[in-house]
Amino acid sequence: MTEGYKNPLGNIFVSHRAIATVACQTAMQSYGVVGLAAKNFAEGIAQVLVKDPTLGVDIQFVDNAIKIDLYVILEYGVRITSVSDSVADQVRYQVEKTFGLPVSQVNIHVRGLRVSNVD
Amino acid sequence: MGAISKPQSGPATEDKSTNSYISGQEFKKLVEAGTEWLKTNQQTVNSLNVFPVPDGDTGTNMLLTMQAAYNEISTSGDENIGKIAYKVAQGALMGARGNSGVILSQLWRGFSRALDNLETMDSALLVKAMNEAKSTAYKGVVRPVEGTILTVAKDVAAGVEEKAKSTSDLVEILETMVSIADESVSHTPELLPILKQAGVVDSGGKGLFYILEGMLRYIKGQSLETQTANVQPLSALAKFDETMEEIEEGQDYEVVIDFRPHQPLDLDHFYSHLSTIGTSIQLGEGDGMYRLHIHVPEENLHEPVKLIRSMGVFLKETTENLRAQMADVEKAQKPKIALAPVQPDHIAVVAVSPGIGISRIFASLGANAIVEGGQTMNPSTEEILQAFENLPTDKIIILPNNKNIILAAQTASTVTVKKVKVIPCKSVPQGLSAILRFNPEGDLDEIYQEMQEAIQEVETGEITIATRSVDINGVHVSQGQVIALHNGTLIAASESLEEACLQLLKTANTQDRERITLFYGSNISRQEVDQIVDQIRETYPSHEIELHEGGQPYYQFIIAIE
Numbered sequence A: 001m002t003e004g005y006k007n008p009l010g011n012i013f014v015s016h017r018a019i020a021t022v023a024c025q026t027a028m029q030s031y032g033v034v035g036l037a038a039k040n041f042a043e044g045i046a047q048v049l050v051k052d053p054t055l056g057v058d059i060q061f062v063d064n065a066i067k068i069d070l071y072v073i074l075e076y077g078v079r080i081t082s083v084s085d086s087v088a089d090q091v092r093y094q095v096e097k098t099f100g101l102p103v104s105q106v107n108i109h110v111r112g113l114r115v116s117n118v119d
Numbered sequence B: 001m002g003a004i005s006k007p008q009s010g011p012a013t014e015d016k017s018t019n020s021y022i023s024g025q026e027f028k029k030l031v032e033a034g035t036e037w038l039k040t041n042q043q044t045v046n047s048l049n050v051f052p053v054p055d056g057d058t059g060t061n062m063l064l065t066m067q068a069a070y071n072e073i074s075t076s077g078d079e080n081i082g083k084i085a086y087k088v089a090q091g092a093l094m095g096a097r098g099n100s101g102v103i104l105s106q107l108w109r110g111f112s113r114a115l116d117n118l119e120t121m122d123s124a125l126l127v128k129a130m131n132e133a134k135s136t137a138y139k140g141v142v143r144p145v146e147g148t149i150l151t152v153a154k155d156v157a158a159g160v161e162e163k164a165k166s167t168s169d170l171v172e173i174l175e176t177m178v179s180i181a182d183e184s185v186s187h188t189p190e191l192l193p194i195l196k197q198a199g200v201v202d203s204g205g206k207g208l209f210y211i212l213e214g215m216l217r218y219i220k221g222q223s224l225e226t227q228t229a230n231v232q233p234l235s236a237l238a239k240f241d242e243t244m245e246e247i248e249e250g251q252d253y254e255v256v257i258d259f260r261p262h263q264p265l266d267l268d269h270f271y272s273h274l275s276t277i278g279t280s281i282q283l284g285e286g287d288g289m290y291r292l293h294i295h296v297p298e299e300n301l302h303e304p305v306k307l308i309r310s311m312g313v314f315l316k317e318t319t320e321n322l323r324a325q326m327a328d329v330e331k332a333q334k335p336k337i338a339l340a341p342v343q344p345d346h347i348a349v350v351a352v353s354p355g356i357g358i359s360r361i362f363a364s365l366g367a368n369a370i371v372e373g374g375q376t377m378n379p380s381t382e383e384i385l386q387a388f389e390n391l392p393t394d395k396i397i398i399l400p401n402n403k404n405i406i407l408a409a410q411t412a413s414t415v416t417v418k419k420v421k422v423i424p425c426k427s428v429p430q431g432l433s434a435i436l437r438f439n440p441e442g443d444l445d446e447i448y449q450e451m452q453e454a455i456q457e458v459e460t461g462e463i464t465i466a467t468r469s470v471d472i473n474g475v476h477v478s479q480g481q482v483i484a485l486h487n488g489t490l491i492a493a494s495e496s497l498e499e500a501c502l503q504l505l506k507t508a509n510t511q512d513r514e515r516i517t518l519f520y521g522s523n524i525s526r527q528e529v530d531q532i533v534d535q536i537r538e539t540y541p542s543h544e545i546e547l548h549e550g551g552q553p554y555y556q557f558i559i560a561i562e
Helices: A014-027 A080-099 B016-020 B024-040 B042-046 B058-073 B081-095 B100-116 B123-139 B149-164 B170-192 B193-198 B203-221 B268-277 B303-311 B323-331 B356-364 B380-391 B406-414 B428-435 B443-458 B497-507 B526-539
Strands: A002-007 A010-015 A033-037 A057-062 A065-075 A103-114 B232-234 B253-261 B279-286 B289-296 B311-320 B347-353 B371-372 B396-399 B418-422 B459-465 B471-472 B475-477 B482-486 B489-494 B515-520 B544-549 B557-560
Touching: A010 A014, A010 B303, A014 A033, A014 A057, A014 A065, A014 A080, A014 B279, A033 B170, A065 A080, A080 A103, A080 B100, A103 B347, B016 B170, B024 B042, B024 B058, B024 B081, B024 B203, B024 B347, B042 B058, B042 B203, B042 B279, B058 B081, B058 B203, B081 B100, B100 B123, B100 B149, B100 B203, B123 B149, B123 B170, B149 B203, B170 B203, B203 B418, B253 B303, B268 B279, B268 B289, B268 B303, B268 B475, B289 B303, B303 B311, B311 B323, B347 B356, B347 B380, B356 B371, B356 B428, B356 B515, B371 B380, B380 B406, B380 B482, B396 B406, B396 B428, B396 B443, B418 B443, B428 B443, B428 B459, B428 B557, B459 B497, B475 B489, B482 B497, B497 B526, B497 B557, B515 B526, B526 B544
Parallel strands: A065 A103, B232 B279, B347 B371, B347 B396, B396 B418, B515 B544
Antiparallel strands: A002 A010, A033 A065, A057 A065, B253 B289, B253 B311, B279 B289, B459 B482, B459 B557, B471 B475, B482 B489, B515 B557
């Protein structure tokens, strides 16, 4: 699937996968995110970190704006709300900056926590 | 106990052998000092932000995190440093705000884990704790970005380890930590290109530096309330204001002065003098010329100039009114509305709208430009003119939507070369029913005629609160009562919004009408709205009742009856 916009010479099409790649790379650089989980696996095995991280990103176009769903695994011990907020902020900023298309929503689905240290 | 517990003792050099360990209560004071110092330098850290994301106020975020951490221990009398550190970590975790705050909480978490329930901390433990803090923080991210707070924490941990080999004096080690943090922060632009582009150092790293420096300043008995004199390169100064989000008390004007001092500046003295005049003090230097940047309240507007003239050659001064600036910024940030694009040679509609919700409705019905304005904020002729002057067509229809604005709109129509028609609509409902007849491809005169007829087909109701007591049209109104206006005429005053709405509808010609549309204002809660609308639905079961967010000020409801 592709979405696009016009310039004076013609159309520019952007695939969902391209946007997913940017979203996923940004999320992986965000503090607190240790991985992305496949979005359509059954709940039980959603914990598995996926190899192709774009599988943990869902892109939709709603009313000419991008809607992003991210399925993430966070580090145990971080404040989930703060981390989710900053991931959403950074993903939105980076996607809008890269593609010049408005982002209407970034939904963060916390699919699991990775425990590196037990307190 | 170590000299750490004697903040008044000046530089803690008298007896180094006693600085070899630290207790829980001493540690608590250090955390407090770090928090305090970060607070003092909060704006400086905020000003280093480079990402224009809402999360951006690093200084504030880190401060709130530290305050949450300190709140956990502020009343604790525990001597056990392990327990105190554990509480600090818990508090930081619960209060973590923003990216830097989360990383800071992870640093504390690792730090406290190393001190697990121990009574005191010596240099060996500090080394362990800093390493644990660093590695815990690094575990929180898959691809750590270097040139951030993480890098600074890593450098500090390494520095502590190195220093601890030669001394077990905690004050000396802390001094090393501060100087390493300072150096590490200054190297962040080399690691992170985006910092270099913006000409700043990393804000989170700088925040961490201030926390450590605050601890050291406390031990040395230095003030935690006045900013230290630090001179930056001139280029860094420009970044300072862009991050301002709101103006605090006493920041009415921004004064920037360029000057050459007669004698080398005594920075600390200069700073302490400045801090009595204003806030957000920044000083830049280049080629022997200094630039002072300060925010001052109105009464101190001329103080900076007086001070500078007494000490050097005065080169240039600029003053800006921050309040006015912020008002502009806020205006520019109003949510964007998707206006209908104008096709050349088609007719364009300019609507005056009192609220954001109403603007959206006009836009969705085909308005090509919106001018903000209403009862108490009439737009000027100039503003109306600007709205259509640049549209790529010369056929314009204006919907003033308020009787006080019709005149300004008519004036605008006479001072332009474009063909402009003003629909004499006195209210939002009239404007809306007019725009429903609008057809951009039609003939200007015909469309104008049709739209003008449309405004007769709707009755307007307005519900607001009386600002003074008055007798009009045989209705007695006391100040504070709810009043109902029908087509601009006062018809009822009552104690409740609900009653006023119902009386208004009774007066209106409802049996000949089929639809009642309510636009609720910005000064009424959704819950109240729902209650009132339910009541209206019950009273008028055969009418179609519609509800929209109008967002207008002052008027709880604008009602269209058609």
